Amino acid sequence: MSDVKIYTADQVAAHNTKNDLWCVVEGKVYDVTKFVDEHPGGEEVLLEHAGLDCTDAFEDVGHSEDARDLLAQYYMGDLSGATEPAGPPKPTVKKSEIAPSAKSEGSSILQIALPVAVFVAYLAYKLYA
Ligand code: HEM
Numbered sequence: 001m002s003d004v005k006i007y008t009a010d011q012v013a014a015h016n017t018k019n020d021l022w023c024v025v026e027g028k029v030y031d032v033t034k035f036v037d038e039h040p041g042g043e044e045v046l047l048e049h050a051g052l053d054c055t056d057a058f059e060d061v062g063h064s065e066d067a068r069d070l071l072a073q074y075y076m077g078d079l080s081g082a083t084e085p086a087g088p089p090k091p092t093v094k095k096s097e098i099a100p101s102a103k104s105e106g107s108s109i110l111q112i113a114l115p116v117a118v119f120v121a122y123l124a125y126k127l128y129a
Pocket of ligand 1: 023025030032035039040041042045046049054057058061062064065066067068070
């Protein structure tokens with residue numbers, strides 16, 4: 001049974017003050033209001049990420065296992081879309097596929113023509129030498 005609460009980014013963003021501070025780490029929503037004053041890294045960094053996803057900042061600092069364990073007690077629920085791809089679907093056609101098509105066509109002809117030419121030259125040499 002899963003009774004995990006799902007919050008949208010907008011809902012999390014509403015809790016962006018020192019007295020009401022939520023943030024997201026790896027798709028999970030945490031209410032770290034009570035932790036702001038205790039944070040060894042200072043309240044400033046938490047306020048900067050108030051109501052936001054602070055996964056990158058959290059990871060960049062290289063927080064300890066203890067820090068990760070601490071998170072558990074502030075867990076509120078999951079961020080919506082965290083388990084599914086959020087936002088607009090990414091195009092599968094990449095730049096490399098769009099731009100150099102003419103070029104790659106030319107070079108693929110060369111790739112075949114050159115070995116053939118070399119082979120023909122070799123045959124001619126073998127026949128007439
Ligand atoms: C959101 C939940 C967070 C929790 C529960 C948390 C917890 C902790 C803990 C327990 C430490 C002590 C060192 C350790 O055990 O790794 C720490 C240190 C630190 N944290 Fe966080 N942190 C959080 C978010 C952040 C964010 C978003 C930043 C942004 C950059 C940050 C920056 C730092 C820094 C710079 C230190 C090192 C402080 C020092 O060594 O003087 N923390 N944090």
